[in-house]
Amino acid sequence: xxxxxxxxxxxxxxxxxxxxxxxxxxxxxxxxxxxxxxxxxxxxxxxxxxxxxxxxxxxxxxxxxxxxxxxxxxxxxxxxxxxxxxxxxxxxxxxxxxxxxxxxxxxxxxxxxxxxxxxxxxxxxxxxxxxxxxxxxxxxxxxxxxxxxxxxxxxxxxxxxxxxxxxxxxxxxxxxxxxxxxxxxxxxxxxxxxxxxxxxxxxxxxxxxxxxxxxxxxxxxxxxxxxxxxxxxxxxxxxxxxxxxxxxxxxxxxxxxxxxxxxxxxxxxxxxxxx
Amino acid sequence: xxxxxxxxxxxxxxxxxxxxxxxxxxxxxxxxxxxxxxxxxxxxxxxxxxxxxxxxxxxxxxxxxxxxxxxxxxxxxxxxxxxxxxxxxxxxxxxxxxxxxxxxxxxxxxxxxxxxxxxxxxxxxxxxxxxxxxxxxxxxxxxxxxxxxxxxxxxxxxxxxxxxxxxxxxxxxxxxxxxxxxxxxxxxxxxxxxxxxxxxxxxxxxxxxxxxxxxxxxxxxxxxxxxxxxxxxxxxxxxxxxxxxxxxxxxxxxxxxxxxxxxxxxxxxxxxxxx
Numbered sequence: 286x287x288x289x290x291x292x293x294x295x296x297x298x299x300x301x302x303x304x305x306x307x308x309x310x311x312x313x314x315x316x317x318x319x320x321x322x323x324x325x326x327x328x329x330x331x332x333x334x335x336x337x338x339x340x341x342x343x344x345x346x347x348x349x350x351x352x353x354x355x356x357x358x359x360x361x362x363x364x365x366x367x368x369x370x371x372x373x374x375x376x377x378x379x380x381x382x383x384x385x386x387x388x389x390x391x392x393x394x395x396x397x398x399x400x401x402x403x404x405x406x407x408x409x410x411x412x413x414x415x416x417x418x419x420x421x422x423x424x425x426x427x428x429x430x431x432x433x434x435x436x437x438x439x440x441x442x443x444x445x446x447x448x449x450x451x452x453x454x455x456x457x458x459x460x461x462x463x464x465x466x467x468x469x470x471x472x473x474x475x476x477x478x479x480x481x482x483x484x485x486x487x488x489x490x491x492x493x494x495x496x497x498x499x500x501x502x503x504x505x506x507x508x509x510x511x512x513x514x515x516x517x518x519x520x521x522x523x524x525x526x527x528x529x530x531x532x533x534x535x536x537x538x539x540x541x542x543x544x545x546x547x548x549x550x551x552x553x554x555x556x557x558x559x560x
Numbered sequence: 561x562x563x564x565x566x567x568x569x570x571x572x573x574x575x576x577x578x579x580x581x582x583x584x585x586x587x588x589x590x591x592x593x594x595x596x597x598x599x600x601x602x603x604x605x606x607x608x609x610x611x612x613x614x615x616x617x618x619x620x621x622x623x624x625x626x627x628x629x630x631x632x633x634x635x636x637x638x639x640x641x642x643x644x645x646x647x648x649x650x651x652x653x654x655x656x657x658x659x660x661x662x663x664x665x666x667x668x669x670x671x672x673x674x675x676x677x678x679x680x681x682x683x684x685x686x687x688x689x690x691x692x693x694x695x696x697x698x699x700x701x702x703x704x705x706x707x708x709x710x711x712x713x714x715x716x717x718x719x720x721x722x723x724x725x726x727x728x729x730x731x732x733x734x735x736x737x738x739x740x741x742x743x744x745x746x747x748x749x750x751x752x753x754x755x756x757x758x759x760x761x762x763x764x765x766x767x768x769x770x771x772x773x774x775x776x777x778x779x780x781x782x783x784x785x786x787x788x789x790x791x792x793x794x795x796x797x798x799x800x801x802x803x804x805x806x807x808x809x810x811x812x813x814x815x816x817x818x819x820x821x822x823x824x825x826x827x828x829x830x831x832x833x834x835x
Contacts, residue, residue: 393796409725442787450684452784478791486795489818509727509785512717514792516753520761521668521797543764 290557291354293317295347295368296340296361298324305359305549306332317350319343320361340364344371351379351535357556359538372533382532384408384418387539388426389511389528390555391518396482401427401435401502405511406528406539413455416504417462422531423502424470429559438481438500439474440510444492446475452506471495474504478514519548527552529559536560565832566629568592570622570643571615571636573599580634580824581607592625594618595636615639619646626654626810632831634813647808657807659683659693662814663701664786664803665830666793671757676702676710676777680786681803681814688730691779692737697806698777699745704834713756713775714749715785719767721750727781746770749779753789794823802827804834811835 290313294302297318303326306316315331320343323336337343340363347358348371360368372379387406390399403423404411411419420437427435439456447453456474463472473495479486484498505511518524526548530537536556540549565588569577572593578601581591590606595618598611612618615638622633623646635643647654662681665674678698679686686694695712702710714731722728731749738747748770754761759773780786793799801823805812811831815824 395796409722440784440788442783447684450783478788479795483795486818505788506784507782508717508725509715509781510788513715513753513780513785514788517789517792518796520754520758521670521793521799524796543761 288313290314290356290560291317291350292357292359292553293319293347293350293355294359294361295319295344296321296363297334297343298322299362300324300326301546301549302361303328304546305553308546308550309553317347317355318361319346319350340367341371344368348372348377348379352377355535356560357535357538357553359553359556360540362542365539368537369530372537379534380532381534382418382422384415384422385530385532386419386422387528388423388531389515389526390430390551391515392525392551393518393522395522398501399430400482400500402511402515403502403504405505405508405515407530408508410507413458416455416459416506418532420459420463420472420502420504421468423504424468426529426531426559427502428469430555431558432501433469435470435501436496436499437470437472437502437504438476438496439472439504440478440481440506441475443477444475444480444490444494450475452510455506470502476500478503525551527555529556531559563588565589565631565835566592566625567632567634567828568622568625568630569594569634569636570619571595571638572609572618573597574637575599575601576821576824577636578603579821580828583821583825584828592622592630593636594621594625615642616646619643623647623652623654627652630810631835632810632813632828634828634831635815637817640814643812644805647812654809655807656809657693657697659690659697660805660807661694661697662803663698663806664790664801665705665826666790667800667826668793668797670797673776674705675757675775677786677790678777678779680780680783680790682783682805684783686782688733691730691734691781693807695734695738695747695777695779696743698779699743701804701806701834702777703744705830706833707776708744710745710776711771711774712745712747712777712779713751713771714747714779715753715756715781716750718752719750719755719765719769725750727785730781745777751775753778800826802830804831806834 298320318334386404389402441452453475481500487497573595593609664677716727728750756775762772
């Protein structure tokens, strides 16, 4: 019984959530659903539904559920900021890292491995100290999903250092910072997206650095770069994606209303791998 | 004779340039090639080859060719900065706008129209005044390729104004600036990539603004956003792309060594449409 995984869903009164829960039918997983108005779906035995008066209460119940042993929070039909506001309250003690950040997992058929992307959804324009915390959160996630020494690419527009380009300056400083650190990861930049992900282009450009098309983690210089990359891959490259917030006691799965069931499932599976 | 189009190529001693020139076999087009070492290809009659001692001289000859009536400069195997350095020299008088900027044309099969992207290659982190000039250069290009009232989307991470997000603030200010201006274009932002390019997502998100998946021009807040978008679309979404520098007396086609013949052809065709 104690090895069971408990997933807490805030904002659960929706058919898409029913479909999600139904697709995880597994005796080792149980779901605690919290939402306004109880739906009429027939859930299986390991699913409980508790009605709340408001989204805020549904979120409060879901967060309290973590204090009682739930392993993951899944954002259903509530606003991201409603969840974050509750999670960040000091009395819960849920924040474990110095900075919370968003990590996406991206699966593209042209690549033979998943790639992590951070931070495409939470930190807007991180300075070098914040970027360091974002990188370390992502390395922890990479380790937890089985990538022993992740190759972390610090994205910029090219692989050449350009003092006039802020992303390039930040990447160079971070690369130097991590050079002497004993971490199970290779952190390198500035690097273009193509050298990060294409062995052929890395060869064509005669790039000799430590990442040659085999990046495991893409770190973007600001949220706009991450957002546009995430969206272009999902809209036009048939990428499957999932996303979580990390740095808290349990991962918080963040999917948006418009996400497909497939992407919601991938997000939750990704979160489960990180616990 | 006087209606003939003359294309000047700087850095022309390469088989890819031969293939490009050969694919434009047309009595109304002539090519003036400038390069180090004359290649042994058999060009057709409207092609001339002039040998230069160095890349710099090839560029100088190509730029001078514009003063003698050439309509387009095509960057072959020379560095972009070598071309720009020459073009920017005041004695030529080639710079006609207050700011030079890069405009890409992107063709994705999922979209039924080409989309322009600016600036993914030249201006690094434009302030609001520079962004205004970038937008106006792109509107001119859109008009010249037949888009009468282009819908210009100012990209950010979402469609909501967020005072903490610089791209959002810049987009809002620019939208307000253009509201009362009599220009043949609709300029609007902040806007996400998905609402800019997907009617379905615009509907799903109940977005009621003037651009609903039908953007003609994407304006990025900084070069890194443009670069990653351009590369993700070419690498993973089979996009065909072409790119030119505008703001000069004649367009300057900028393709990179690694670009496919198809993309070089598209770039040159794009440039020819803008003259």
